[in-house]
Amino acid sequence: MTRSIRCAKVAVLAPMETPLDYLVPDDLAVSVGDHVWVPLGYAKIRGLVTEISDTIETEFKLKPIAAKIDDEPVPAASLRFWLWAAGWTLTAPGTFLKGCLQALKTPKAQIKHGFVRTGAEPVKLTSKQMRVLEVAVLPMSAAELAQAAGVTVGVVQTLEKKGYLERVEFTTQGFDAPDPDFMTPTLNDDQAAADRLLEMEWDRQVFSPVLLDGVTGSGKTEVYLETVARALRDDPTAQVMILLPEIALTTAVMGRLKRRFGVDPVQWHSAISPSQRRRIWEGIARGEARLIVGARSALFLPYANLKLIVIDEEHDGSFKQEEGVRYQARDLAVMRAHQEGFMVVMASATPSLETLTNAQKGRYSWVRLEQRHGTAQLPDIDLVDMKAHAPEAGPTGDKWWLSNPLVKEIEATLARREQVLLFLNRRGYAPLVLCRACGERMTSPKTDSWLVEHRATGRLVCHLTGFSMKKPDRCPHCGALDSLTSIGPGVERILEEVRERFPAARAEIFSSDTTPDADSSAALIKRVEDHETDILIATQAAAKGHNFLNLTLVGIVDADLGLKGGDLRAAERTFQLLAQATGRAGRAEKAGKAVLQTYSPEHPVMQALKAQDREAFYAYEQMSREIAQFPPFGRLAAVILSAKDNALLNRFGRELSLAIPNTEGIDVYGPADAPLSLVRGMWRKRFLVRADRNRDLQGFMTAWLKSVKTPNAIRLVTDIEPYSFL
The missing domain is CATH 3.30.70.600 (Ribosomal protein S10)
Structure with a gap:
């Protein structure tokens, strides 16, 4: 006699190609998204329930689920997206899900016992007791409550005996709800027109990919924040995710979001602690955290009711994950919005060729902002042909890297008490160290990668593997003494030159070496904003998202750097990066200027930047890609x-x-x-x-x-x- 049994498909957190079938015991209540222990071979392994079904019992006996794990279930929409993404990236489902559940490796927060008001009407209470009731709105321990009210713990205990406080269990603080109407900005005419177009797209309440295409300084952030407010206002349970390419940008955007919505949004990036990661993961799964700002991995959080995704600087290569499971967060975000039928806004001053082509073909809506905000104008751009303006040598005979035309512009800018950004996307002092005696190039052990000299620390570092060593006195290959010489410039070398040429100027470096976390980035950004820095020497960390109102000159030290190598996107990336970097100049009332040092002034990228003719560059690049049938064709x-x-x-x-x-x-x-x-x-x-x-x-x-x-x-x-x- 056959009988019906309940069966569950479980994606075990192991490199298995498909979910496995398990019997659901009669006394176990499980649903899709639940965490379970299941037998696999001679071991028990963790997994996620992906499907529940009834089937007919056969001679083949299924192993039963061993136990249910008391972790927050994964919402069905998020689980469905994770499994799709695993297939898209050709990753075993269990391996992919294991990455999505990394936050749960940290133990749950310990449950505390606290006190909260019961709602009973106060009768004949002392002033101390009344102060306790005033602050006992959210659960707090007796000690925390007493400290907040400025009383002893005995007052709290007395109020519990009288029935004014009740003992409750709680883990951690909750998440503040953003207020979409906390501070409504005043938009200019261009911004208001763009906002109306976005509102029309939002009102359709269907999958709607939108390119928000605006020149640097046009106020794209204010425009997309109005769409964020719309999402939060229309649905009191809606969640919004804003993806950013860099942690350094998070600091600047967080301040703007707090001013707009009255609360700190939830941050998600590699710098937050494991315990915070678990708390945030669980809060998002429960739908308590509603406004999330994060790096690319925020895409794989377990959203309970995601209604809008914003991808700021959507063109940025940092959205591509290059280690472990490899994915392009922008493309996967579009698919997530498609699966759940909501809006995704991609904002950029220099869109990726893929996104721009989709907009041109009508697959994406295209909203444009073509004027800078207020009275700000785009900077004038000059090209310096380094073949005709080779830098002179310094007083010690060392080669200098700043041409005379750029030096003159720096002098004039400093004389006006304005600020300068010198951009070179190369960390350290020099990208190569070689021996003058034998020609040996210093490389990382068992690696072809050159060692980069970091003179500030006296070390040679491999930026690929992380290997680091003290710079030796002798060549390791031939043994020649004091024969190692530095080839090419990094930001540290430019700082050295700046201090020699402009000794009165206050200069510092903005790179991942000098600002390794969000706090140090915020401190440096504030120093620049407060004009405690005259010359900022920066890698791409400063090329986007920052608004320095007194910065009027941008000097690109090596504009040709990104064009080297066989990368099919080299020209596109170089154009985007330099357009973003030059766009830091003249973002307020004062006019801005950019000077690009190049050995190839005739290159289409350089000509397009000088003419500020983005359309001509993109048309040239699209033609080249279409001939080769490379992305986006x-x-x-x-x-x-x-x-x-x-x-x-x-x-x-x-x-x-x-x-x-x-x-x-x-x-x-x-x-x-x-x-x-x-x-x-x-x-x-x-x-x-x-x-x-x-x-x-x-x-x-x-x-x-x-x-x-x-x-x-x-x-x-x-x-x-x-x-x-x-």
């Missing part, structure tokens, strides 16, 4: 192989190349040595897959890679839509 994927045994790697690379399916509309290139062919003692090879847009790239990749068994000694990594080609 085609799709890309990468396969990266690495192994300690180079011979084994070469053999497997050939075997994998022989197994490439013959599929029309899909081309595979490789295997080829990676540009950095040796990293941490592992040899590396790459395949590049190009597919027409109407082809199932993930299906092709899955079929191809499953056709050959990967040896245990070889690591195989897939990257859908790669950004890095190292």
Whole structure:
């Protein structure tokens, strides 16, 4: 006789390709999104319930779920998105979900016993007792309540005996609710027109991707914050996520959000503590945290009722995750909005070619802001041909890196008591150290990556692997004494030159070395805003999102830097970065100017920047990509192989190349040595897959890679839509 049984599919947190079936015991109540322990082999392993169904009992006996875990369930919409993202990135579901649940590794906050008002009417109470009742709105321990009211613990205990306070259990403080009407800004005509277009899109209450395209300083933030307010106002349970590319930007945006909504939004990034991460994760899953600002991983929080996503600086390459599970947060955010049928706003002054093309083709709504806010004007841009204006040598004979035209502009700016930004996207003192005697280039052990000199600490550092060593007196290769010389400039070297040329100017560096966390970034930004700094020497940390009102000159030390290498997005990235950097100049009443030092003034990127003709550059770049059928006109994927045994790697690379399916509309290139062919003692090879847009790239990749068994000694990594080609 057959009988019906309850069955659950469980995605175990292990590299399994599909969820596994388990029996749901009669005395166990589980739902989709619940955390459970299940038997797997001889062990018990954690998993997430992805599906519940009734089936007919068969001779094949299912193992029962061992236990339910008392953690906040994952909302169904978030779980559905996580599983889709796992498939999109060609990641085993359990591996992907394990990353989404990292915050739960920290133990739950200990439950405290506290006191809160019962609501009984006060009768014949002392002034001390009344003060306690006034502050006992939220649960607090007896000691915390007594301290807040300025009384002894005995007063609190007396009020409990009289029935005015009741003992409750609580864990941590809750989340302040944002007020969408706390401070309504005054928008100028351009901003108001853009806001009306966004309101029309919002009122449709369907999936609506929008490009908010505005020149630097046009006030895009104020415009998209009105859409945030609309979402919070229309639904008292709605959650809004604002994605930012850099922690350094979080500080600036947090202040603006607090002024607009009256509370600190919830922050999510790598710098917050493990206990805070768990508290935030649980608060979002319960729907208590409503306004969230974070880096790309905030996309994978367990939102209970997500209604709007804003992606600020949507073009930024930092939205691409390059380690572990590789994904492009912007693209996945659009899919999340599509799955749940809500609005996603992508804001940028220099949109990615993918987003701009979607807007041009009508797939995305396109809202434009073409004027700077108030009286501010876009800066004039001059190109300095470094072949004609080679910098002179310093007093000690060392090479200088600032040309005479740029130096004259700095002198004039400082004379007007205005501020200067010198931009060089290269950390440290020098990117290369070599031996004058034998030509040896200092590299990281078992890695092709050059060691970068950091003169401030006296060390040589590999920015790829993190390796660090004291700069030696002798060449490790030939033993020559004092033969190591620094090649090329980093921000530390520019600071050294600035201090020699402008000794009266107050100068400092803004990079991830000098501002490693949000607090140090905020402190430096405040010093610049308070004009305690005259010359700011910065990497891309200062190129976007900051509004320095007295900064009128931007000098680009090496405008050609990003054009080097074989990256298909090199020109686009360089244009975006330099447009953002030059856009820091003249953001208030004072006129701004930018000076770009370049050895290739005729390059289309430089000509477009000088003419401030963004459309001409994008048209040129789109034409180049369309001819090659590269994104956004085609799709890309990468396969990266690495192994300690180079011979084994070469053999497997050939075997994998022989197994490439013959599929029309899909081309595979490789295997080829990676540009950095040796990293941490592992040899590396790459395949590049190009597919027409109407082809199932993930299906092709899955079929191809499953056709050959990967040896245990070889690591195989897939990257859908790669950004890095190292």
